[in-house]
Amino acid sequence: MKTSMRMLGVGILLTTVGLAGCEKPPQEVVQRGYRGTGMEQVINPGTLDDMIARNQAPEAAPAVPATGPxxxxxxxxxxxxxxxxxxxxxxxxxxxxxxxxxxxGCTYCHGNEGFAADDKYTKKVARVMIAMTQRANETWGATHTAPTGVTCYTCHRGNNVPEYVWVTEEAPMMPGSFATAPTGQNVADVAANGYASLPYDPFTPYLEGDADIRMAGDTALPTGNRKSIKQTEWTYSLMMHFSQSLGVNCTYCHNSRAFANWEQSPPTRVKAWHAIRMVRELNNEYVWETNDWLPEHRQGPSGDPQKIACNTCHQGAYKPLYGAPMLKDFPNLATQSAGSKKLIKVATESEKAPAAAMVGGG
Structure with a gap:
């Protein structure tokens, strides 16, 4: 009897906690795709005002002429x-x-040796970050960043280091085991996997490395497809990160009747495909370029720099800053300058990615 009562008490507690974790109704639903396929975006009016307030772009400084020395x-x-x-x-x-x-102020990047000196690592990092911003806007504008573009504020929002960055973490020790977690599972992390039991670091293999994201086979039988459930869980973890970062459902990029089918997916899936490759390029060609200058407190346990992911720019909004067109006020960041091209030489394969690649991609 006591055991039954204890179990009942546990059940009531879990039910209460579960209900407490749910969002307060009513929710608003926006139809984003084909009717009857569950392609709907759920919006919480109770948190929308706060999200909008946190995603406001600052007023731009008055424009100045491009003439003169x-x-x-x-x-x-x-x-x-x-x-x-x-x-x-x-x-x-x-x-x-x-x-x-x-x-x-200016002293964050400029030290006591004068404005021309490179005595502070922050100035050298900022120089690479400006080149990275120009690259993101020029090379990826047509396929991902769009005419709204990105500026330093898109990620930083008044912080020296963007609030949402990541480093490759050491796999945690699992209870009752002498070894680390083989897949990094069962580690709660809202940014990485939405508190799911999925692998907690989808960033290293997918947003730095070029691991295969697509797991679904093209035939009814596993002919030639040797992908395992274990591999699939890493992909699901990355998808959870997308959802958390943009504040959207899976159906923002996928048709629920055929998740793997590109022809039935909305255009946002194509943008996400390019976004993955953009983030990889920026991490590998630009962020890693700064690592030799960084002090230890700006590096991860394995000595890597703090890198970018989807939430670095999006921060819970389906479009960074809800699409505020900051780039029109700062055209100097829209294209790569001669100096930025000289500073960082980047391969051009990503610029020439054929549309056919999307069919077999993530």
Missing amino acids: KAGDIYENVQVLGDLSVGEFTRLMASITEWVSPEE
Whole structure:
């Protein structure tokens, strides 16, 4: 009898906790795809106002003419933005200060040796990050970042380091075991897997490496498809990260009647395909470029830099800053300058990715 009562008490407790974890109704539903396929986006009106407030772009500084002496001719050691006029250069520097270091000001990147000196690692990192932003807008604008584009503020939001970054973590020890978790499962992490029991680090294999994301076979029988359930769980973990980062359901990118079928998927799936490859490129070609300058407190346990993922830009919104068109006010970040191309030489395979590749991709 006591055992039964204890079990009943546990059941009531779990039910109460479960109900407490649910979002308060009523929810709003927006039809995003074919009727009858469950392609609906669920919106919580109770949290929407807060999300909108947290995703507001700052007011842009007044525009200045592009005429006059070039910054590279007037100032010393301007490697990336030397082709800007002095006015444009000053305006962009002031804006970057507001976006990245509003409390520290210019001294966050510039030390006691003068503005031209590279005595602080933050200045060298910022130079690469400007080149990375230009690359993201120019190379990936047509396929992912769109005309709205990205600026330093998209990720930083007034923080020296973006709030949402990741490093390759050591696999945690599992209870009752002498070894680490073989797949990194059963480690709760809202950003990585939405508190699921899925592998907690989908970033390293997919957003840094080029592991195969697509697990579904093309035939009824597993002819030629040797993908395992274990491998599939890593893909599911990445999909959970997408959902958490954008604040959307699976049907934002997939048709629920045929998840694997590209022809029946909405255009957002194509954007996500390019996003994965964009993030890989930016991590490997730009973020890793800064690692030799970083102090230990800016690195992970394995000595890697703090890298970007989907939530770095999106931060819970289906479009970063809900599509605020910041780039139109900062055209200097829209295309790669001669200095940024010279600073970072990137292979061009990703620019020429054929549309047919999407059929076999993630």
